[in-house]
Amino acid sequence: MRTTIHGYPRIGGARELKRASESYWGGASTAAELDAVAARLRREVWETLRDAGLDEIPSNTFSYYDHVLDTAVLFGAVPGRFDDPNTAEDHATELERYFAMARGAQDAPPLEMTKWFDTNYHYLVPELSPRTRLRLSGSKPLSEYTQAKGLGIETRPVLLGPLTFLMLAKAAPEAPEEWSPLELLDDLLGCYADLLGQLSAAGARRVQLDEPILATDEGRAALGSLERAYQRLGALDDRPELLVSTYFGAIGTEALKLLKGTRVEAVGLDLVSGPEAVGELAGVSGLGDKVLVAGIVDGRNVWRTDLGNALSRLGSLLGLAHEVAVSTSCSLLHVPIDLEAEAALPAELRERLAFARQKVDEVVLLGRALSEGGEGVTAELEKGRAAAETPLSFTNRRVRARLDALGEEPSRTGYERREAATDSAARLPTTTIGSFPQTSDVRRARADHRAGRISTEEYQRRMRAEIDRVIALQEDIGLDVLVHGEPERNDMVQYFAERLDGFATTEHGWVQSYGSRCVRPPILYGDVSRPEPLTVEWITYAQSRTQKPVKGMLTGPVTMLAWSFVRDDQPLGDTARQVALALRDEILDLERAGIRHIQVDEAALRELLPLREEAHGEYLKWAIGSFRLATSGVAPSTRIHTHMCYSEFGRIVGSIEALDADVTSVEAARSHMELVGDLKAAGYRRGIGPGVYDIHSPRVPSVEEIEEALRNALTAVEPERLWVNPDCGLKTRGYAEVEPALRNMVEAARRVRAEPPG
Ligand code: GLN
Ligand code: ZN
Numbered sequence: 001m002r003t004t005i006h007g008y009p010r011i012g013g014a015r016e017l018k019r020a021s022e023s024y025w026g027g028a029s030t031a032a033e034l035d036a037v038a039a040r041l042r043r044e045v046w047e048t049l050r051d052a053g054l055d056e057i058p059s060n061t062f063s064y065y066d067h068v069l070d071t072a073v074l075f076g077a078v079p080g081r082f083d084d085p086n087t088a089e090d091h092a093t094e095l096e097r098y099f100a101m102a103r104g105a106q107d108a109p110p111l112e113m114t115k116w117f118d119t120n121y122h123y124l125v126p127e128l129s130p131r132t133r134l135r136l137s138g139s140k141p142l143s144e145y146t147q148a149k150g151l152g153i154e155t156r157p158v159l160l161g162p163l164t165f166l167m168l169a170k171a172a173p174e175a176p177e178e179w180s181p182l183e184l185l186d187d188l189l190g191c192y193a194d195l196l197g198q199l200s201a202a203g204a205r206r207v208q209l210d211e212p213i214l215a216t217d218e219g220r221a222a223l224g225s226l227e228r229a230y231q232r233l234g235a236l237d238d239r240p241e242l243l244v245s246t247y248f249g250a251i252g253t254e255a256l257k258l259l260k261g262t263r264v265e266a267v268g269l270d271l272v273s274g275p276e277a278v279g280e281l282a283g284v285s286g287l288g289d290k291v292l293v294a295g296i297v298d299g300r301n302v303w304r305t306d307l308g309n310a311l312s313r314l315g316s317l318l319g320l321a322h323e324v325a326v327s328t329s330c331s332l333l334h335v336p337i338d339l340e341a342e343a344a345l346p347a348e349l350r351e352r353l354a355f356a357r358q359k360v361d362e363v364v365l366l367g368r369a370l371s372e373g374g375e376g377v378t379a380e381l382e383k384g385r386a387a388a389e390t391p392l393s394f395t396n397r398r399v400r401a402r403l404d405a406l407g408e409e410p411s412r413t414g415y416e417r418r419e420a421a422t423d424s425a426a427r428l429p430t431t432t433i434g435s436f437p438q439t440s441d442v443r444r445a446r447a448d449h450r451a452g453r454i455s456t457e458e459y460q461r462r463m464r465a466e467i468d469r470v471i472a473l474q475e476d477i478g479l480d481v482l483v484h485g486e487p488e489r490n491d492m493v494q495y496f497a498e499r500l501d502g503f504a505t506t507e508h509g510w511v512q513s514y515g516s517r518c519v520r521p522p523i524l525y526g527d528v529s530r531p532e533p534l535t536v537e538w539i540t541y542a543q544s545r546t547q548k549p550v551k552g553m554l555t556g557p558v559t560m561l562a563w564s565f566v567r568d569d570q571p572l573g574d575t576a577r578q579v580a581l582a583l584r585d586e587i588l589d590l591e592r593a594g595i596r597h598i599q600v601d602e603a604a605l606r607e608l609l610p611l612r613e614e615a616h617g618e619y620l621k622w623a624i625g626s627f628r629l630a631t632s633g634v635a636p637s638t639r640i641h642t643h644m645c646y647s648e649f650g651r652i653v654g655s656i657e658a659l660d661a662d663v664t665s666v667e668a669a670r671s672h673m674e675l676v677g678d679l680k681a682a683g684y685r686r687g688i689g690p691g692v693y694d695i696h697s698p699r700v701p702s703v704e705e706i707e708e709a710l711r712n713a714l715t716a717v718e719p720e721r722l723w724v725n726p727d728c729g730l731k732t733r734g735y736a737e738v739e740p741a742l743r744n745m746v747e748a749a750r751r752v753r754a755e756p757p758g
Contacts, residue, residue, distance in 0.1 A: 003367035007061035007331030059155035068123035122514035126169035161211035215249030234263030247330035250274025268293035272329035292321035295329035336509035394526020435729035436485035484542035497522030530582035562604035573622030599641035665689030691727030706748035
């Protein structure tokens with residue numbers, strides 16, 4: 001093997017899988033029709049990779065919804081609520097059950113969904129318990145392998161590894177407290193053994209087992225299980241060669257030494273997210289007689305590889321393994337499919353980009369350069385080098401000079417003095433998180449404006465009418481701090497990316513987020529600046545319609561970075577400061593226009609937290625610094641709010657205080673307000689708005705239930721610092737639920753306020 005990749009996007013260049021599965025879910029097409037689309041997409045990927053000249057082509061990287069769910073179903077980890085003993089197990093019912101696990105069914109809530117490591121892809125969390133009977137009960141890897149073989153294409157089936165599967169699973173509620181899914185390891189290894197036997201019988205020469213969990217602290221600590229798993233699989237008589245592939249970070253010398261000691265034939269390392277892997281390899285004196293699959297082409301970002309540099313790094317690995325193969329750092333699932341589809345990007349930027357298809361070419365080219373010696377490919381390498389080395393002309397000297405002048409961490413007056421500077425000490429003020437339901441009228445107005453079907457004046461008229469409606473409704477409901485409702489925003493990151501210099505947006509750069517849902521992350525390629533105000537017009541218009549305060553609404557620097565493809569020629573922290581500076585100007589403009597409450601959403605603060613604890617300090621320093629840079633310019637009496645979409649703060653709970661916001665709203669309804677106490681225990685002393693009801697469900701909460709949540713919260717926080725709000729923005733809900741829910745919320749706050757303090 002000279003060249004390979006870990007996986008390729010599976011949704012199709014025109015999002016064919018999205019359309020086909022949504023049509024199937026809606027009853028407009030049959031399982032057979034969906035299967036036909038899937039088979040065609042798989043074939044297209046294999047043929048693309050073959051024609052590109054890749055030596056080893058992965059299979060079983062396709063999924064109808066999610067590869068972790070595939071693995072759960074493959075090994076029979078199906079929770080009882082999805083099993084209907086009365087139905088025959090034909091393919092169509094299997095597919096129904098599969099989608100029920102992903103999306104829920106009547107009386108059977110779906111599996112929980114969460115982030116795949118530190119990416120924006122989401123997987124379904126398998127539920128395991130001592131009662132789970134693991135057994136090989138599917139044939140997906142085998143049938144995809146034979147499909148490819150039938151087309152004359154030899155592939156390497158890709159499986160999620162046993163350790164990662166178990167460590168990403170959660171213990172089902174019926175499992176005893178101290179039980180862990182890892183207790184199923186031996187059973188599970190038996191299933192892998194059966195599967196490997198079948199694949200070997202079908203002719204598979206090598207199988208890839210993905211173990212990204214080894215890049216996390218927990219995975220690195222599970223050395224015993226790692227050893228047990230790969231000693232046993234390595235020792236099987238009847239098996240294909242095994243490639244244990246790791247990614248999203250280095251795995252440490254201990255794990256490396258351990259893998260080296262097993263009989264697996266190849267190990268994959270991510271040299272992009274974990275450049276220290278090279279030192280670790282040297283530390284264990286190389287991989288001996290194994291193949292090193294060197295992940296040198298970045299699978300998570302959209303920049304062209306500096307091929308010259310990559311080649312010399314590859315060269316330095318040659319002595320450290322029996323053979324070195326060139327690969328991507330991880331699956332290409334995380335990047336858009338083809339740059340060729342982007343005609344509208346500035347040429348100078350396009351030159352610098354590589355999407356999945358282009359990255360495959362880079363891998364192939366590097367493989368040739370490595371084995372043929374540089375000569376045959378010098379011209380192509382040179383071309384790549386020239387593109388990579390041309391300095392980007394997207395530098396903004398003024399932004400850089402201003403940031404230098406500002407210094408590290410400007411800060412505000414102390415919180416107590418700020419609190420004293422605000423006019424009212426209202427108890428339990430009520431507010432919302434920003435967005436109101438995005439009705440079809442609102443969406444249509446945005447689409448019509450974008451397509452030029454309505455004039456800008458007409459568009460503004462419609463948006464203002466919507467703002468009027470949302471303001472009037474909030475006054476009627478009796479909320480205290482109002483919002484404009486965000487009707488003009490398609491997405492909380494894209495809206496700002498389209499208006500800031502230094503960002504580009506793509507036309508077709510779709511990346512799978514979960515299931516059929518795809519996002520088009522903007523590309524942050526140059527110095528960021530704000531050519532003109534971003535939100536001031538809408539917010540001040542909303543403020544002009546009411547005597548009550550209107551809260552301005554912005555997306556914070558960390559979240560802007562987390563949901564974009566970000567330039568990699570400077571530290572993330574430097575880029576975050578540029579975004580922060582633009583937001584700082586916006587915030588000052590809002591303040592100057594009379595806005596007294598400004599919310600800076602940091603939905604992704606925890607998400608971007610590095611996988612390894614040793615990197616947390618540095619991350620939090622720039623993440624918090626950029627938030628403070630954005631927000632510290634305002635007067636003591638202006639209230640800075642922030643919002644985070646989750647309550648499991650874990651290791652960052654102590655950092656919430658450091659953001660120095662006046663009010664922090666968080667998800668809390670599902671965790672019964674526990675986090676209020678957690679935050680307090682971690683030293684948080686400011687305003688807090690624990691979400692009093694779950695907006696992810698269409699259910700309307702009762703007044704009593706919200707009252708109880710508030711009384712619960714009041715056991716840990718003073719009434720002057722307790723804000724009353726839902727869990728998150730309301731944009732995905734309908735007015736039929738939102739209006740009664742907010743009325744109940746306001747009534748609950750009124751009742752609790754009326755009670756004597758203490
Ligand atoms: N202000 C945004 C909204 O209300 C926040 C969304 C989010 O946190 N994901 O929609
Ligand atoms: Zn939220």
